[in-house]
Amino acid sequence: MSYFKDTTVNIVGNNKLRSPQIEAYIKIQDYFEQNPQGEALVVLPTGTGKSGLISIAPYGTSNGRVLIITPGLVTKESISKTQESLKDNFWINFDVIFGSNNLPVVCEFTPDITDEHLASSNIIYSNIQRVISQYENCLKNRVPHDFFDMVIIDESHHSAASSWEAILGYFNTAKKLHVTGTPFRGDGLPIPGEKIHETPLSEVMRDKFVKYLKKETVNAHHLYFITPEFPDERLTVEQVLRFKDSEWIQKCVALSKECSMDVINHSLIKLKELREISPDVPHKIIAVGCSIQHAEDLQRWYEEAGLKSILIHSNMEKNIQTAKFKAIENHECDVVVSVNMLMEGYDHKYLTILSIFRPYKSLNAFAQVIGRVLRAIPEEEIRAFEIDNNATVIFHEETGLNELWEDFQKEVNRAKTERIKDYTLKELTSDYQRKTQSLAEVDSVAAFISDQDSFLPDIDFNELFESKRQEINSKVKETLRKFTEIQNLDENILKTLEKQLIDQESKKISTDFIDPELLEKRPTVARDQLRKLIKKKTEDEVTNLLSDHGYDPKGLELANSFSRHTSTIKPGIANDGTLVMYINFKLYDKFGSIASRDNATLVKSLKVIPSLIEEVRKMI
Template identity: 20%
Template sequence: MQLRPYQEGARQAVHHEWAQGNNKTLLVLPTGTGKTIVFAKITEDCVRSGKRVLIMAHRGELLEQAADKIKKATGLTCSVEKAEASCLGSWYRVIVGSVQTLTREKRLKRFSQNYFDVIIVDEAHHCISDSYQHVLQYFTQANVLGVTATPDRGDMRDLGSYFNSLAYEYTLPKAIKEGYLCKIKAQTIPLKLDLTGVGMQSGDFKAGDLGTALDPYLEQIAGEMSNYCLNRKTVVFLPLIATSQKFCELLNENGFKAAEVNGNSTDRTEILQDFDQGKYNVLCNSMLLTEGWDCPSVDCVIVLRPTKIRSLYCQMIGRGTRLFQGKEELLLLDFLWMTERHELCRPAHLIAGSEEIAQKMTEKIESSPLPLELEEAEKQATEDVIAAREEALAKRLAEMKKRKRRLVDPLQFEMSIQSEDLSNYVPAFGWEMGPPSEKQTQSLEKLGILPDEIDNAGKAAKLLDRLDKRRTEGLTTPKQIRFLESRGFQHVGTWEFNHAKKLIDRIAGNGWHVPSGITPGEYRPGGELIG
């Protein structure tokens, strides 16, 4: 099987991390981009080098899918460690194992601590739980790969307490831009749903409270849906089975062909097949379909189980992001959620690089009378946020002028080179969260960056890497940026080093005044020859 370019990049990156001694590494791929295929190929690589691999998950369906895709992608057969089935005595070198089975002390002790050379954790956002940790801490000599669809680094702070590196991250916007996932549009329904009385449990909203809070609105929601998705294939996520069943009945009363599935449904397989084949156009569920189920023809997702956990939100939306013939985009129907908490996940959080941009995107989506494409909303929101930052930066630069600092403020550098990844950086792993080392501080100062404003080692490392890369690419230095921008030139960070040097030499030759004929605010490199 030929891997896509990003899949091959991910495969190589994981092996590189292990070779560098980072034995617990993460792979982040959005739902629908083939994460199982990637770790199947990594598994094949390991088996070819004589290693024994454990693939661990928390649900039987995920284990079955992993075994099936490994067989199809590599030809390797898996043995099973689950319930009565055991891999001990099997000559197969790939084992799919249930965490519920392996975490039992008696079962675990049947293995030597070096029995597995590699452990792959599917849906790795679960691996911080006690059951996973009990198994992982037993097989301490194994290289570990965690695979997750978590959409951003901020969600990985908890994962950073166990994993020591991020091998590879493929983002949702990039997957959409490169044509591997469909475009996403969001439409806010002008219906205010009050969640202010909903309590919290295990870091998220209580499902029971959510069911009670939603109940008075279900009829209105069903009515609103008839305005947007009668001709779409829709999946609705709800907090409780009773709520899901009631909503299904209301949808059928409003002209839909709706079905409902839950953990107790004896005809679940038949219903899912009928939905896939078009017998139903809406499928209601109480969080059953967040993992291990794919139906590429889904083109509308409605989350009526609000959450603050982005990995969970991403899993729900991921049910509709796959490509399908004739499918133009995925439509997300959102509501005006009234909550005292600001961390509620909304469509904007799928692609926004920061909470600041997500809030601005949400404002734009809510004010738009038509569905708004997320990429377009993100672009507009980013421009607004950058404009606000530049205004704040101008005030800081005015203060800096008075102090005549010889070093560049990191924010000025980030804005000048137009680097969102630096501006939105959030430390995730243990070493990144600590203060910058003395060596990092000295290196930054030597290269012209004021180190006082950098409060963690991860940001310092990222800045130093960027500075080294810019030097290799022949781009402007921080000192050139500070000097020219203090004279009113804009975004000098995007210029070439030699162009900036010639302009500075020309200004120096003119008694440190900008030559006549050059208007700094309008000046663009290449607009005139500098001799």
């Protein structure tokens, strides 16, 4: 018996989960069904729900215990917050599991944990230092190599390759899943695992799952350098480059107070503008320095400029770090100054302005710091998405970061391109009159790209969960009212009784109603979700392709060339509609009509779309 196989969950048709999470989950299931001891990689941008994906990934896949490994303490706290807090429990709050009685047994590995506790847990999480180390009581030395059926490594490429290789070598029979928000290594080594899914940043920006991004560089001064070689001369950048490399210049600029003040002053202007337009949102600056001493200077300079600042770094005592994190969460500062500690796993959504005061060589490290301002502020808290969820990245022109920014600018440009609207069949075919013999073929296209892509009943398990929970709460409230009429009960006893009654009723409704309904409808819900994902994936990939090549989505130049490949594409069809139709006809040729595809074939259709896009890329 496996908890993760036997527990009935609401994942694939869950409208509280995001489409990248659901698509990645489906691909994880498909991969490990074919590769029970395989090693897979999933890439989800920061702010898209990586911790949530880690929490749902084992369901339907793992035959036993699951180990979740994080690179550091902050990331571990993020995973812990998702899984262990009953008040904010991910599985309950996102309607993955109906009742708390069906939640997994989760524990953090600590050196003093008992073997019995480990054996009885469904999920064990730890930072990598406790899993493998020179100490005798590390996790690797406490359990046999087949103790876990699945090992999930969060951001494994931020740890030394030898560390995770040793871990996976020991748990060699387990399913191995790497999950990351930044698929780049700083040491040039290959990223571990076979990449089975990647959601581009542009897609989640377009969907408003994360903040928009914009870059503003400052270069207010004519830069002059006084070097040890020429102590009596003021040299220009061009003169210095004759005997120093660009990296030397970048470091000088980063550590210069004058250049830093340019960045500070510009960030102050941007924060003031933002707070004037949207005064009710506690927007903050995050400033990243080169070292602790440099960060201390940055904090002082921000304070001198009139902004309350909090400095946090890895050399601080744990209790001091905790107090500072709490102060940040309570909005007791305008600026958060850091070195590297907050660069992984820290999720404060009000960090909207990023001031970078250091050069970066690694795209991975640069992506990590950009990720700190990506997390979107919820719609109910903001004045407008375009105002409050529009992050600004500020750095000095001479710190050499423009080249690293190019990857993000490409995604920003893609995100600005509007996704193809839902064409009706009439719009896609222009004035083309369909013949009787082609109706079946054309209807298969409509199943992808029109509003009629699904003829399945609309089953909303989120609404079902909500209504049943309200029903339980009402019933328990009435029961407690009757109890209090008979006798006076202590408040603590009432709370305990309330929890017991809710658990009892939840278990009954889950067993008698929710679970059978989910099991019965699961294939249908999965089919409907897969069709939606295929449609969305095609639209997103086509939108990005047109952006990359500079085509107007509503231009008409592509229809003529693509009409040679299928008779349904006629002159007058817009570029986005043309490419969507072409992709759908390729899918039709390969897999048949969408109505005839079973769920396994729909998964194959979803997986093949990127390769079809690359084929189209070569054609335009």
